[in-house]
Amino acid sequence: MEKFVVKGGACLEGTVSISGxxxxxxxxxxxxxxxxxxxxxxxxxxxxxxxxxxxxxxxIGVKVSFAADNTLEIDSSxxxxxxxxxxxxxxxxxxxxxxxxxxxxxxxxxxxxxxxCNLGARPIDQHLKAFSALGCDVSVEYGMIKVACRNGLRxxxxxxxxxxxxxxxxxxxxxxxxxxxxxxENVAKEPHIVDLANFxxxxxxxxxxxxxxxxxxxxxxxxxxTTYTIIPDQIEAGTYMAAAAATGGDVVITNVIPKHLxxxxxxxxxxxxxxxxxxxxxxxxRSGPVISTNIRTMPHPGFPTDMQPQFAVLLSLSDGTSIITxxxxxxxxxxxxxxxxMGVRIxxxxxxxxxxxxxxxxxxxxxxxxxxxxxxLIIAGLVAEGETTVEDIYHIxxxxxxxxxxxxxxxxxxxRVDIE
Ligand code: EPU
Numbered sequence: 001m002e003k004f005v006v007k008g009g010a011c012l013e014g015t016v017s018i019s020g021x022x023x024x025x026x027x028x029x030x031x032x033x034x035x036x037x038x039x040x041x042x043x044x045x046x047x048x049x050x051x052x053x054x055x056x057x058x059x060i061g062v063k064v065s066f067a068a069d070n071t072l073e074i075d076s077s078x079x080x081x082x083x084x085x086x087x088x089x090x091x092x093x094x095x096x097x098x099x100x101x102x103x104x105x106x107x108x109x110x111x112x113x114x115x116x117c118n119l120g121a122r123p124i125d126q127h128l129k130a131f132s133a134l135g136c137d138v139s140v141e142y143g144m145i146k147v148a149c150r151n152g153l154r155x156x157x158x159x160x161x162x163x164x165x166x167x168x169x170x171x172x173x174x175x176x177x178x179x180x181x182x183x184x185e186n187v188a189k190e191p192h193i194v195d196l197a198n199f200x201x202x203x204x205x206x207x208x209x210x211x212x213x214x215x216x217x218x219x220x221x222x223x224x225x226t227t228y229t230i231i232p233d234q235i236e237a238g239t240y241m242a243a244a245a246a247t248g249g250d251v252v253i254t255n256v257i258p259k260h261l262x263x264x265x266x267x268x269x270x271x272x273x274x275x276x277x278x279x280x281x282x283x284x285x286r287s288g289p290v291i292s293t294n295i296r297t298m299p300h301p302g303f304p305t306d307m308q309p310q311f312a313v314l315l316s317l318s319d320g321t322s323i324i325t326x327x328x329x330x331x332x333x334x335x336x337x338x339x340x341x342m343g344v345r346i347x348x349x350x351x352x353x354x355x356x357x358x359x360x361x362x363x364x365x366x367x368x369x370x371x372x373x374x375x376x377l378i379i380a381g382l383v384a385e386g387e388t389t390v391e392d393i394y395h396i397x398x399x400x401x402x403x404x405x406x407x408x409x410x411x412x413x414x415x416r417v418d419i420e
Contacts, residue, residue: 006381037225100173155180
């Protein structure tokens with residue numbers, strides 16, 4: 001067990017390079033097993049969630065080898081089973097992408113009900129609706145989801161009742177080799193959806209419209225192996241942008257796609273930070289006061305829910321009162337209790353948080369309640385007076401590669417320490 005010890009006060013300065021996108025990687029790795037040839041993935045982030053996915057792949061007979069330069073080779077020619085054992089899969093949300101991927105491979109799949117960050121109810125009805133529409137029988141027994149398609153997957157039309165990243169990805173995985181044409185409407189438009197479609201298309205799939213509300217897939221019978229580079233992580237980049245602004249620093253964030261960061265950049269500008277965009281980097285600096293503002297989380301291209309906790313810390317440093325409305329998850333303010341230990345004044349009613357600007361945050365002993373909450377607590381520690389200890393950092397390690405090293409290189413005083 002480890003914890004982070006953060007001493008506040010440093011203004012972050014310098015350059016930080018962003019890793020590959022977690023939410024793209026956790027979809028693209030399972031997608032690689034649909035391929036009929038070996039795949040090489042570049043810019044794969046070395047994070048806890050990717051490690052679990054690769055361990056699941058190894059368990060079911062996929063050969064996976066990770067090189068030092070974040071390149072992953074995947075050979076699924078000897079894959080043995082359509083059943084994903086429960087021990088690993090129940091710990092992470094994205095394990096349910098094996099449902100769609102193995103369905104494409106074997107016309108059947110069994111995966112446990114997913115775990116992952118506890119952000120409130122996380123139903124999967126839209127995933128199952130799409131599998132049924134593709135011709136599958138779906139059942140949930142003893143915590144396992146079973147999907148089977150006796151007569152082969154057939155193209156279909158699905159209108160999603162709610163915009164869901166996971167359901168969009170699982171449906172693409174299941175439909176990519178289905179017979180005929182599948183039309184998915186009211187889909188998610190996040191950059192990782194587009195990345196998954198680009199990856200599958202690089203193998204010979206016929207997927208159009210990713211990044212819009214409607215995705216059309218003409219099923220193909222064969223997918224060749226490919227070499228593909230995963231996009232940079234929008235939320236990791238946004239987290240360093242927020243940290244730069246919170247500390248009154250001046251940071252160049254490299255290996256990013258500035259277009260993916262627009263909703264974050266525009267909020268930072270409104271808050272009083274300067275954001276300068278280059279081709280593959282952004283520079284964030286702040287010298288004036290933090291200005292209060294209101295934020296509503298929305299599906300892409302709106303302001304991402306995964307940046308909400310980090311901005312709550314930033315807005316706590318403002319000169320007024322801000323309102324944050326969470327419109328994706330039922331329960332994404334659990335971290336507020338931890339922030340209150342640091343003197344932050346945020347009151348929460350249902351999905352709305354009122355953030356009162358305070359001049360000073362105090363160091364304290366806190367726990368990461370989930371991945372992005374953990375990132376927010378680190379940012380709070382960076383601006384706090386005194387020392388902050390962040391525990392339960394396995395949440396943070398799930399999604400941030402080398403966060404202590406990257407922040408340390410920017411001048412932060414942060415150490416990873418063993419807990420006795
Ligand atoms: N929903 C349903 N039915 C479904 C699926 C979703 O009602 O069948 C609802 C959810 O309850 C939620 C909303 O739809 O209220 C959106 O859920 P979505 O399916 O889009 O989320 P997800 O795929 O489970 C991904 C990311 C999350 C991120 C959300 C929203 C991955 C592995 N996870 O979750 O990332 O918050 O999209 O953008 O891609 C994180 O990285 O910290 C994280 C939690």
